[in-house]
Amino acid sequence: xxxxxxxxxxxxxxxxxxxxxxxxxxxxxxxxxxxxxxxxxxxxxxxxxxxxxxxxxxxxxxxxxxxxxxxxxxxxxxxxxxxxxxxxxxxxxxxxxxxxxxxxxxxxxxxxxxxxxxxxxxxxxxxxxxxxxxxxxxxxxxxxxxxxxxxxxxxxxxxxxxxxxxxxxxxxxxxxxxxxxxxxxxxxxxxxxxxxxxxxxxxxxxxxxxxxxxxxxxxxxxxxxxxxxxxxxxxxxxxxxxxxxxxxxxxxxxxxxxxxxxxxxxxxxxxxxxxxxxxxxxxxxxxxxxxxxxxxxxxxx
Amino acid sequence: xxxxxxxxxxxxxxxxxxxxxxxxxxxxxxxxxxxxxxxxxxxxxxxxxxxxxxxxxxxxxxxxxxxxxxxxxxxxxxxxxxxxxxxxxxxxxxxxxxxxxxxxxxxxxxxxxxxxxxxxxxxxxxxxxxxxxxxxxxxxxxxxxxxxxxxxxxxxxxxxxxxxxxxxxxxxxxxxxxxxxxxxxxxxxxxxxxxxxxxxxxxxxxxxxxxxxxxxxxxxxxxxxxxxxxxxxxxxxxxxxxxxxxxxxxxxxxxxxxxxxxxxxxxxxxxxxxxxxxxxxxxxxxxxxxxxxxxxxxxxxxxxxxxxxxxxxxxxxxx
Numbered sequence: 001x002x003x004x005x006x007x008x009x010x011x012x013x014x015x016x017x018x019x020x021x022x023x024x025x026x027x028x029x030x031x032x033x034x035x036x037x038x039x040x041x042x043x044x045x046x047x048x049x050x051x052x053x054x055x056x057x058x059x060x061x062x063x064x065x066x067x068x069x070x071x072x073x074x075x076x077x078x079x080x081x082x083x084x085x086x087x088x089x090x091x092x093x094x095x096x097x098x099x100x101x102x103x104x105x106x107x108x109x110x111x112x113x114x115x116x117x118x119x120x121x122x123x124x125x126x127x128x129x130x131x132x133x134x135x136x137x138x139x140x141x142x143x144x145x146x147x148x149x150x151x152x153x154x155x156x157x158x159x160x161x162x163x164x165x166x167x168x169x170x171x172x173x174x175x176x177x178x179x180x181x182x183x184x185x186x187x188x189x190x191x192x193x194x195x196x197x198x199x200x201x202x203x204x205x206x207x208x209x210x211x212x213x214x215x216x217x218x219x220x221x222x223x224x225x226x227x228x229x230x231x232x233x234x235x236x237x238x239x240x241x242x243x244x245x246x247x248x249x250x251x252x253x254x255x256x257x258x259x260x261x262x263x264x265x266x267x268x269x270x271x272x273x274x275x276x277x278x279x280x281x282x283x284x285x286x287x288x289x290x291x292x293x294x295x296x297x298x299x300x301x
Numbered sequence: 302x303x304x305x306x307x308x309x310x311x312x313x314x315x316x317x318x319x320x321x322x323x324x325x326x327x328x329x330x331x332x333x334x335x336x337x338x339x340x341x342x343x344x345x346x347x348x349x350x351x352x353x354x355x356x357x358x359x360x361x362x363x364x365x366x367x368x369x370x371x372x373x374x375x376x377x378x379x380x381x382x383x384x385x386x387x388x389x390x391x392x393x394x395x396x397x398x399x400x401x402x403x404x405x406x407x408x409x410x411x412x413x414x415x416x417x418x419x420x421x422x423x424x425x426x427x428x429x430x431x432x433x434x435x436x437x438x439x440x441x442x443x444x445x446x447x448x449x450x451x452x453x454x455x456x457x458x459x460x461x462x463x464x465x466x467x468x469x470x471x472x473x474x475x476x477x478x479x480x481x482x483x484x485x486x487x488x489x490x491x492x493x494x495x496x497x498x499x500x501x502x503x504x505x506x507x508x509x510x511x512x513x514x515x516x517x518x519x520x521x522x523x524x525x526x527x528x529x530x531x532x533x534x535x536x537x538x539x540x541x542x543x544x545x546x547x548x549x550x551x552x553x554x555x556x557x558x559x560x561x562x563x564x565x566x567x568x569x570x571x572x573x574x575x576x577x578x579x580x581x582x583x584x585x586x587x588x589x590x591x592x593x594x595x596x597x598x599x600x601x602x603x604x605x606x607x608x609x610x611x612x613x614x615x616x617x618x619x620x
Contacts, residue, residue, distance in 0.1 A: 174389050225456040262450045281435035283451050 019059025306430030310413035316536035342544025348489030388463030418460035
């Protein structure tokens with residue numbers, strides 16, 4: 001709030017019985033009388049000051065002397081931080097947290113809506129460097145616009161990504177955003193602390209129908225472990241959607257599959273109508289062989 | 302590019318997974334040949350009784366791993382190196398890279414490594430091999446099936462409880478058995494009388510009973526946690542009863558522990574009955590409300606027995 005110092009000065013003058021008017025305010029701060037007038041309106045309309053104009057004294061006075069200037073005069077930066085806190089406390093699911101969220105929202109002047117989701121963030125640390133990133137992502141999620149991020153990978157390698165942000169969440173006091181990564185062509189989770197830079201775009205996106213937002217939150221099992229990757233060549237064309245996992249074409253009839261459990265990927269592959277061979281990894285090929293041997297052994301006469 | 306698998310390094314049969322893992326590694330290395338209950342007793346782990354205020358399944362693993370695991374193994378004469386870090390730390394990638402090399406080096410020496418949560422199961426397990434081409438460790442989590450899918454090097458320390466813990470075993474010296482007995486018993490007395498736990502939501506020893514009884518009476522426990530904790534502690538109390546009996550028979554100076562062994566046998570019987578009433582069945586675990594009054598009664602019955610047993614141990618060993 002850039003007019004904070006002017007508001008405080010007007011309040012002091014009124015209290016001292018000096019009846020400041022718009023011209024005096026404008027001269028004092030070298031602003032237009034129109035801007036000075038807006039400051040007085042702000043004091044009256046937004047801060048609830050009982051400020052009135054006295055024609056007799058050609059200046060302003062308080063009609064109720066008990067008025068006290070609210071102590072929550074905040075800067076833009078503080079407002080952003082409080083907005084961030086309001087969001088997180090609003091998702092904490094505790095009655096006290098909800099009251100705090102409401103309070104923070106009132107201070108920032110933003111509308112507060114009680115989230116109806118599950119608790120996500122009971123407690124967290126506020127890292128100031130994450131606040132602008134958090135704000136941009138929140139806006140991009142709301143407007144469903146892609147973002148470009150400079151992201152430091154787990155191996156500390158800088159990468160540039162175009163990303164469709166779906167949801168912000170926290171786990172173990174670490175903040176994440178989940179969404180669709182165009183580089184990886186898959187749903188990915190990024191840590192906010194590793195986002196080195198972010199640019200919002202106007203390019204719209206649609207949330208993938210396979211995305212399940214309930215799978216990402218404080219109280220649901222989640223780890224930021226990498227998925228396994230298999231490279232599989234099929235003997236004929238397949239409908240990659242029928243594999244029910246992230247599948248990216250990596251050559252003629254060859255797919256790069258991401259999976260979390262060997263039994264899932266093997267069951268999926270064995271349910272296909274065409275033949276296949278696992279090119280990578282070796283361990284998965286061995287698991288397939290063991291499984292086929294077990295099936296074969298149980299069917300021997 | 303290397304690959305090595307230690308086929309003989311498998312988890313030991315113990316509900317306390319850390320000891321199951323240690324048992325498997327030490328046995329394969331030729332550094333342990335006694336029964337597992339003695340490993341539970343001699344290391345002191347059998348004395349662990351930690352309970353979250355709502356019986357969270359983490360109860361059995363919330364203690365300072367680096368400090369306790371080092372000391373437990375030292376107690377039985379095994380020299381080990383331990384690392385404990387957090388995946389949210391700034392230098393995690395360096396920790397992880399170092400861990401991969403250290404673990405592989407141990408496998409190359411023919412010694413398995415105990416790690417935290419090598420599978421989705423949030424418990425200790427064993428790394429018993431690696432394959433550089435696939436970038437994976439081969440593991441045993443003590444649970445048959447998919448839980449033993451290999452662990453990507455890049456996922457070491459990135460479980461749902463993202464802690465990077467490894468313990469590498471480097472050598473063994475002989476330790477006087479009498480000293481082992483006394484050290485473990487003194488450790489047990491300390492655990493029983495512990496006033497402050499590292500996390501205020503958990504309590505140890507005598508005070509763990511308060512947490513357990515409290516959550517049973519309030520009914521705010523999770524079935525999974527209650528059932529899992531009871532399975533682990535029923536086994537631990539049984540190990541403890543057998544250990545005390547063994548020590549009383551082995552050591553003339555400590556034969557007074559026979560009375561404590563008898564009392565612990567009764568405690569173990571109560572816990573065994575509790576574990577039957579609230580059986581652990583993984584994600585399908587249920588704690589039927591109808592059995593909770595009986596479970597509560599058994600817990601309340603066990604507490605004074607354990608108190609008396611610990612008093613006997615204190616008298617025999619000296620404070």
